[in-house]
Amino acid sequence: MTSIQELHHHQALDDVLSKIRDAEQKAGREKGSVDLVAVSKTFFGEHIHPALLAGQRIFGENRVQESLQKWPELKNTYADVDLHLIGPLQSNKVKDAVGLFDCIQSVDRLKLARALANEIQRTGRNIRLLVQVNTGEEPQKAGVLPEDVDSFLQQIKSELGLNISGLMCIPPSTENPAPHFALLSDMAKRNGLDQLSMGMSADFETAIEFGATYVRVGSAIFGARPKPQS
Numbered sequence: 001m002t003s004i005q006e007l008h009h010h011q012a013l014d015d016v017l018s019k020i021r022d023a024e025q026k027a028g029r030e031k032g033s034v035d036l037v038a039v040s041k042t043f044f045g046e047h048i049h050p051a052l053l054a055g056q057r058i059f060g061e062n063r064v065q066e067s068l069q070k071w072p073e074l075k076n077t078y079a080d081v082d083l084h085l086i087g088p089l090q091s092n093k094v095k096d097a098v099g100l101f102d103c104i105q106s107v108d109r110l111k112l113a114r115a116l117a118n119e120i121q122r123t124g125r126n127i128r129l130l131v132q133v134n135t136g137e138e139p140q141k142a143g144v145l146p147e148d149v150d151s152f153l154q155q156i157k158s159e160l161g162l163n164i165s166g167l168m169c170i171p172p173s174t175e176n177p178a179p180h181f182a183l184l185s186d187m188a189k190r191n192g193l194d195q196l197s198m199g200m201s202a203d204f205e206t207a208i209e210f211g212a213t214y215v216r217v218g219s220a221i222f223g224a225r226p227k228p229q230s
């Protein structure tokens with residue numbers, strides 16, 4: 001009889017975690033200062049369970065509807081799961097999102113922030129919020145424009161009393177991500193924010209160099225996703 005639970009081996013997860021620890025060290029950052037958000041979008045229980053059994057607890061999803069199909073049950077079994085919404089959130093899904101997620105990384109407009117503030121107050125849920133920044137100013141991409149970030153944060157704080165923990169970005173896929181990571185880091189610093197969610201499978205080590213506290217890694221852990229999703 002023992003209270004120590006045997007963790008199951010998960011090679012891809014192990015590889016990503018050791019690359020994160022190496023990158024922390026290389027950047028002169030404290031060990032464990034970067035948290036891995038395992039992005040499980042498009043995957044269901046049979047793929048997610050092995051990561052849970054290996055001890056992974058922070059997961060990221062980009063769709064509220066899909067998350068409702070899998071996470072309530074998984075969260076019943078693993079009460080300490082920390083579930084992050086990393087995709088766009090429509091105001092009419094705010095109730096569901098606040099009920100299910102522990103962190104929402106995609107706050108990007110005042111109307112959404114208002115709806116979140118109301119729902120958080122109504123339910124008393126303790127949810128962390130990150131503001132998504134469209135660092136590449138891509139018309140098709142969600143996020144606050146860099147020039148509007150300071151005033152947006154100010155407004156959220158003074159008008160809504162909402163506490164924002166940090167910033168998130170998804171750099172343009174065709175560009176060197178480093179300048180985008182540097183820009184996000186600067187914006188967080190000058191606004192006194194601690195959390196930086198940046199870096200995916202292809203560039204999380206670079207993001208750690210620029211101060212990421214959350215890296216969002218999907219395919220390097222779970223494998224390639226079916227084509228239509230991205």
Ligand SMILES: *Cc1c(COP(=O)(O)O)cnc(C)c1O
Pocket residue numbers: 039041062086087170199200201202216217218219220230
């Ligand atoms: C899908 C997704 C990821 C993970 O992408 P990978 O390249 O599979 O690591 C990270 N962040 C966001 C916002 C995503 O939608």
